[in-house]
Amino acid sequence: MPELPEVETVVRGLRRTILNQTIASVYINSPQIARAYFEGDLGAMKGRKFIDIRRRGKNILIDLDGGQTLWVHLKMTGHFYYLPKDAPIDKHDHLIFYFKKGKHSLHFNDYRRFGYMRLVPTSDLPHRRGLKELGPEPLEVKLPEFINLFRRAKRMIKPALLDQTFLAGLGNIYTDEALYLAKIHPRRLTGTLSDKKLAELHRIIQALLKKAISKTGTSVDTFAGVDGKPGGFQKYLKVYGREGEKCRTCGGAIRREKIGSRSSHFCPHCQRLR
């Protein structure tokens, strides 16, 4: 699933392509899919202009003039593609925006259909489930607040970092990578880490996410940016997807274990559970 760096890559791609564009028409591929996938009358966006594009956790928020926001979650296989106007329509393109100017259109494609698109009043966003309970942004949270998160909760660190109400935006890839870099076992209890260790983790998470964004995300699955290009961070992964391969620090084998409900990749030698 796209995580913070991948969603940020899409947001930046949308800003480069559709910001300030006015919608000439909205093509909805299948009314049945639209009923299950959309909330609100997405056809009513005709004539509106995209005035801002933001990210909150793994959510994409596209503001339109007139006080409405298109709220999109990509989940597993949601993609925005900015394509020439005459590009063929894929059967999994749920929606296409055509613009008043330029030679391109924006396709939204999701073949597994776990994502969603909701057109909601911008002023309602802070009260909506799925947004209101989100934890702080990992790239914005200051160290004292970050330390407090861990002091408040006594739980295993891996499921805590995956919990969007704890921190918003991390998923399986970046939690495994961050814990490896910080030499923290994924089963370690949050309340047992020293302030010094948490300061290190805080720095590591921010540096990791920034580097992944600079490489336009990780494509270990179908992830691609608005330009259709895959991310480039997969070649920097140290543990995720490397079960049985050599740890680049100690040479031991990377292990994969189910922790909470998700699989975790880690080095049992470098990430000891004390």
Ligand SMILES: [Zn+2]
């Ligand atoms: Zn190791």
